[in-house]
Amino acid sequence: MPKILVVTSGKGGVGKTTSTAALGAALAQSNQKVAVVDFDVGLRNLDLVMGAERRVVYDLINVAQGDAKLHQALIRDKRLDNLYLLPASQTRDKDALTEEGVRRVIDELRERFDWIVCDSPAGIERGATLAMRFADVAVVVANPEVSSVRDSDRIIGLLDAKTEIAEKGGRMEKHLLLTRYDAGRAARGEMLNVDDVLEILSIPLLGIIPESEDVLRASNVGSPVTLHSGTSAPSRAYADAARRLCGAEVPMDIPSDKKGLLVRLFGRRAA
Amino acid sequence: MTQPSTHIRFRGRSFPVLALEPDAPIAGWFERLDACLEHSPAFFSRKAIVIDVARLGLDRDTVGELVEQLSSRGVRIMGLTGVDPAWACDDLPPILTNGRSIAADEPPADGGADAPSLSPSERAAFDEIAEALGGGEAGAEPPHEPGRSAAPLIVETAVRSGQSIFHPDGDVIVIGSVSSGADIVAGGSVHVYGTVRGRIMAGAYGDSRARIFCRRLEAELLAVGGFYMTADEIRDDVRGRAVHARLEDETIKIIKLD
Numbered sequence: 243m244p245k246i247l248v249v250t251s252g253k254g255g256v257g258k259t260t261s262t263a264a265l266g267a268a269l270a271q272s273n274q275k276v277a278v279v280d281f282d283v284g285l286r287n288l289d290l291v292m293g294a295e296r297r298v299v300y301d302l303i304n305v306a307q308g309d310a311k312l313h314q315a316l317i318r319d320k321r322l323d324n325l326y327l328l329p330a331s332q333t334r335d336k337d338a339l340t341e342e343g344v345r346r347v348i349d350e351l352r353e354r355f356d357w358i359v360c361d362s363p364a365g366i367e368r369g370a371t372l373a374m375r376f377a378d379v380a381v382v383v384a385n386p387e388v389s390s391v392r393d394s395d396r397i398i399g400l401l402d403a404k405t406e407i408a409e410k411g412g413r414m415e416k417h418l419l420l421t422r423y424d425a426g427r428a429a430r431g432e433m434l435n436v437d438d439v440l441e442i443l444s445i446p447l448l449g450i451i452p453e454s455e456d457v458l459r460a461s462n463v464g465s466p467v468t469l470h471s472g473t474s475a476p477s478r479a480y481a482d483a484a485r486r487l488c489g490a491e492v493p494m495d496i497p498s499d500k501k502g503l504l505v506r507l508f509g510r511r512a513a
Numbered sequence: 514m515t516q517p518s519t520h521i522r523f524r525g526r527s528f529p530v531l532a533l534e535p536d537a538p539i540a541g542w543f544e545r546l547d548a549c550l551e552h553s554p555a556f557f558s559r560k561a562i563v564i565d566v567a568r569l570g571l572d573r574d575t576v577g578e579l580v581e582q583l584s585s586r587g588v589r590i591m592g593l594t595g596v597d598p599a600w601a602c603d604d605l606p607p608i609l610t611n612g613r614s615i616a617a618d619e620p621p622a623d624g625g626a627d628a629p630s631l632s633p634s635e636r637a638a639f640d641e642i643a644e645a646l647g648g649g650e651a652g653a654e655p656p657h658e659p660g661r662s663a664a665p666l667i668v669e670t671a672v673r674s675g676q677s678i679f680h681p682d683g684d685v686i687v688i689g690s691v692s693s694g695a696d697i698v699a700g701g702s703v704h705v706y707g708t709v710r711g712r713i714m715a716g717a718y719g720d721s722r723a724r725i726f727c728r729r730l731e732a733e734l735l736a737v738g739g740f741y742m743t744a745d746e747i748r749d750d751v752r753g754r755a756v757h758a759r760l761e762d763e764t765i766k767i768i769k770l771d
Binding site: 366392393395396398399402403441442444 | 689692
């Protein structure tokens with residue numbers, strides 16, 4: 243049974259595209275057939291993070307409007323045989339996407355893939371509601387800060403109201419992915435801690451991705467972080483999250499401040 | 514075979530409406546109105562307006578002129594208030610009366626207050642409805658008062674930021690939390706079996722007996738019967754606690770539950 247997953251958030255810049263690429267690659271690494279779809283029409287960048295920007299010929303809008311066939315637009319990843327990208331158009335106007343067009347593309351993708359991972363644009367406008375419209379599972383990406391948590395709460399409300407599954411009386415499966423988590427700053431009260439965020443959003447936790455330079459380094463060379471450095475902390479956190487999405491029981495690793503107590507005490511006194 | 518039903522449903526409802534209150538001299542008032550309209554031409558578009566001329570003491574022709582003048586400015590008039598109910602005719606907008614303020618001018622036989630322009634048979638129907646809704650003296654009662662007996666609205670999920678729950682006729686029970694940026698508006702009391710971070714308005718139609726109950730108070734705003742309290746006014750010793758709030762001498766009192 244294919245699963246349509248939407249990666250969403252209210253606020254921009256929290257790591258939706260990075261997470262889409264990383265989760266998509268991690269799912270593909272576990273031998274499932276995966277398509278990642280960029281819904282951010284007008285501002286495409288999933289192709290950049292996937293390292294496929296020079297191979298884009300046709301895009302989601304071409305397929306949705308029937309100007310191109312799906313197989314013409316799907317770009318196969320160079321590293322993994324079973325990972326495909328359906329890019330967004332940068333030149334078209336963001337309103338070019340229609341609900342009917344998206345439904346057709348999703349139905350066609352459903353026949354060919356095990357996972358369809360949709361990268362939603364930020365905000366609550368049409369693009370974001372279209373990306374979540376046909377999903378079965380949602381990953382809500384949030385940073386441990388109040389504005390991000392507030393906007394995520396709003397998006398969770400929309401997932402329960404504006405999606406097809408909700409309108410038919412069903413319930414969307416929702417997961418929280420906490421990104422850019424800095425244990426040290428959370429401990430000092432400069433960021434919300436995991437418990438606060440979970441208490442406010444009250445949806446199950448899928449994973450905590452530690453703040454790390456590895457994420458930036460990977461996206462700059464056009465590689466999903468899970469493919470770039472399999473052993474780094476964010477890469478392992480994303481891989482664990484992908485396994486939890488598939489239903490595996492993986493113990494949650496809450497990042498802690500690695501510096502010893504003495505270093506912290508003296509470090510603070512010196513500052 | 515069933516016959517198609519021939520019944521239509523009537524309900525007594527009250528809506529808040531914007532009332533314009535011209536003052537004397539009328540010419541000067543129109544000048545100010547025109548200046549205001551120049552500033553924001555769309556101000557009256559799509560709004561239904563009631564004209565209150567109680568304080569002007571105008572005769573019937575002047576009122577007709579006033580109405581015409583306003584209509585020519587694109588103000589949609591849904592009713593007149595503050596005039597003699599006997600003036601009711603096709604040329605003037607429907608005449609509305611506010612029971613208490615003009616009760617003395619009304620003929621005693623016409624005991625109702627909300628719509629004296631109704632014919633006796635309409636009045637009888639209206640009374641019947643009012644009686645069915647809550648009994649007592651028809652029409653003389655504020656229309657939302659009997660609503661307290663209506664069924665409570667039960668919300669089984671969290672109320673998320675940006676959502677609002679509106680239940681004018683009774684209590685609202687939320688099994689979950691009310692997020693910051695969410696609203697609950699209830700005619701009766703509000704019960705929240707979770708954390709309240711948003712805004713809660715109980716007794717939104719002036720029912721001062723309404724109360725707010727919650728398991729954990731972190732609210733942005735609490736209101737009971739139209740009197741409200743913002744987050745800044747909530748004392749630290751009740752914040753984060755299980756509490757109930759009620760109205761006492763026009764101020765909200767928050768009492769710990771445990």
